[in-house]
Structures are given as C-alpha cells and as structure tokens.
Amino acid sequence: MTLPPIRLGIDLGGTKIEIAALDATGAFVLRERVATPQGDYAATLRAIAALVAMAEARLGATGLPLGVGMPGSLSPLTGGVRNANSTALNGQPLREDLQALLGRPVRLENDANCLALSEATDGAGAGAQVVFAAILGTGVGAGIAVRGQVLHGCNGVAGEWGHNPLPRASASELALRCWCGRTACQELFLSGVGLAADHARAGGAPADAAAIVAAARAGDAAAQASLARHAERLARALAQVINLIDPDVIVLGGGLSKADELYAQVPRLWRAHVFSDVVRTALVPARHGDSSGVRGAAWLAGAG
Numbered sequence: 001m002t003l004p005p006i007r008l009g010i011d012l013g014g015t016k017i018e019i020a021a022l023d024a025t026g027a028f029v030l031r032e033r034v035a036t037p038q039g040d041y042a043a044t045l046r047a048i049a050a051l052v053a054m055a056e057a058r059l060g061a062t063g064l065p066l067g068v069g070m071p072g073s074l075s076p077l078t079g080g081v082r083n084a085n086s087t088a089l090n091g092q093p094l095r096e097d098l099q100a101l102l103g104r105p106v107r108l109e110n111d112a113n114c115l116a117l118s119e120a121t122d123g124a125g126a127g128a129q130v131v132f133a134a135i136l137g138t139g140v141g142a143g144i145a146v147r148g149q150v151l152h153g154c155n156g157v158a159g160e161w162g163h164n165p166l167p168r169a170s171a172s173e174l175a176l177r178c179w180c181g182r183t184a185c186q187e188l189f190l191s192g193v194g195l196a197a198d199h200a201r202a203g204g205a206p207a208d209a210a211a212i213v214a215a216a217r218a219g220d221a222a223a224q225a226s227l228a229r230h231a232e233r234l235a236r237a238l239a240q241v242i243n244l245i246d247p248d249v250i251v252l253g254g255g256l257s258k259a260d261e262l263y264a265q266v267p268r269l270w271r272a273h274v275f276s277d278v279v280r281t282a283l284v285p286a287r288h289g290d291s292s293g294v295r296g297a298a299w300l301a302g303a304g
Helices: 041-059 094-102 111-122 192-201 209-217 221-245 261-270 289-302
Strands: 006-012 016-023 028-035 066-070 106-110 130-136 140-146 249-253 282-285
Touching: 006 041, 006 111, 006 289, 016 041, 016 289, 028 041, 041 094, 066 094, 066 111, 066 289, 094 106, 106 111, 106 289, 111 130, 111 140, 111 249, 111 289, 130 221, 192 209, 192 221, 209 221, 221 249, 221 261, 249 289, 261 282
Parallel strands: 006 066, 066 106, 130 249, 249 282
Antiparallel strands: 006 016, 016 028, 130 140
16 A cells, blocks of 8 residues: 555644644654634634644645544434533534635544554554553544554444543443543543542542642642552553453553553552453553643554
8 A cells, every 4th residue: 555645634632633644654744723613613614724724735735635533423323423521512514614615535533543554554552452441531432443443333423432431440430420420530640630539529629630740749648549540440451452452552642541550550550450360551651741732643544
C-alpha cells in the first residue's frame, strides 16, 4: 500500500479541536488547535472546516485525505453519533455533514481507537499483535488494535470500557451513579475527575488529579491514599481486560497516564485478579503522549 505524502488528522475534543498534517514517515508538518464551540453542533462543523481550509492553504494543497477522532462512536443503525460525552454531537450525522461540507470522504473514529491505532503503528505498541489503549482523562475510554488495525466489533463498541462496572466493586463503589445512568462505571473511579471526587469523598482538600499526584509525591498522606486507591481500582479494571483479550501491551493515555507510579504499582496489583500463573502484558505510557489522538486520526486518513 502506498501512503499519501500528506494526510490530515483532526482530534475533536470537548475543549479543543486540533488539526495536524503528517508526512509518510509520521513527522508533523503542521499542527494547530482552536477551542471547541460549547454545545453548538453547527459551530463545531464550521470550526473543523476552517481548520481544514487553513491547513490546506498553508500546505498549498487541496482535497487532502482526512481522518477525525471524536468522542463516542457512529451507530451502525442510524449513522449518527452515539455515547459522546460532548452531548451536542449525539444523534448528529457527523460524517455525512463533514463530507458534504469538505467535499471529500472523511474517516471517522472514536478517539480512543485513534490512540490505539497511533500507538500500534509507530508508538509504544508498535509490532505487538494486540494493543489495548485506555484514555484516563476527563472521561475514560479505550480502543483495541489487532495487528495494526482497529477492532470495531459487530456492534461497533469494541473497547467501550469506561462504562462497564468496576470489577469486584464494594458496596460503597456500587452506590455511585454515573452520568450515563449506570452505577459503579469505571469512569467514575479511573478518570481524572473520578480521582478528584474520590479524594474529596475521603476527606481530602479540593484538588484536581494533577495536584493530587503532586501532593502524593510530596508526602501528603491523604493524597498518597487516594492515588493508591486509584491504582488498585485500575488494576482490577485492567485485569478484566487481560482475562478477556489477553493483550501484549496496554497503553495509557490522558492526563493520568503521566502518573509514573501507576506503571510500577498496577502490574503488581493486577496479578491477584488475572486468571493465569504468569502475566506478560506490558503496561506503558503512550509514546506520543497528547499527540497520539491526532496522529491516529491522520494515520486513519492514510489507510486504504
């Protein structure tokens, strides 16, 4: 397969929209971002179109292949967006609207799937047979790449991990209700917002996830306890993934992927929950960090 010399990727997030252009080697040749219009679907479409026009003007090209990573996924029943925490997208025919607006085919993919594709192509999971990539950010999501290709499943929900219940949940964990209407969703505990909420419930001072990690490193006992609870819950959640799909590599993205403590603690803790006498699965941070989502969208654009 011959890859196009330049292809565009867009990472459509809740707070920002980023565009990047990659060459055939995976090097950035352009990268820009703007704020995401809040709660305004039409304005979001216009912002994407403006970014594409700007990029192509700078590159002196038109009609470049385009991939878009987004929250949620496309329903195989309606073709509309579903399950997006950016709720203005839900029910909207995003792919059709972008194709009409931009005059070209558009490849759309869940943002965690873009992370998986990026890291399986030339990142921390390059060369692995099965890569599970989890985003631990404002929310929690995951994607699966098998032999370098995104796994979708017959319902298009492969890797929908954040809204499964936390395994072996305690009574207090089961009592918490998620925005999606379910109880004990892993997103409630494993996201940055979830860590902050858990810390507050335990009597800690109000702080975001990054501040809690920093306080734990500085010796704050309450923050250390909160980070330890997070690691133990993440171990339970990832052990279930290992028991189900037995990935070679688990890649973490999102803000909490920067907590280096997790890479030592979680594999030690998940052994008690993995149904095997050996656990060879590697737990690693995304090699491309915050760039992986937009890189995965661009690699998607270059696929056949």
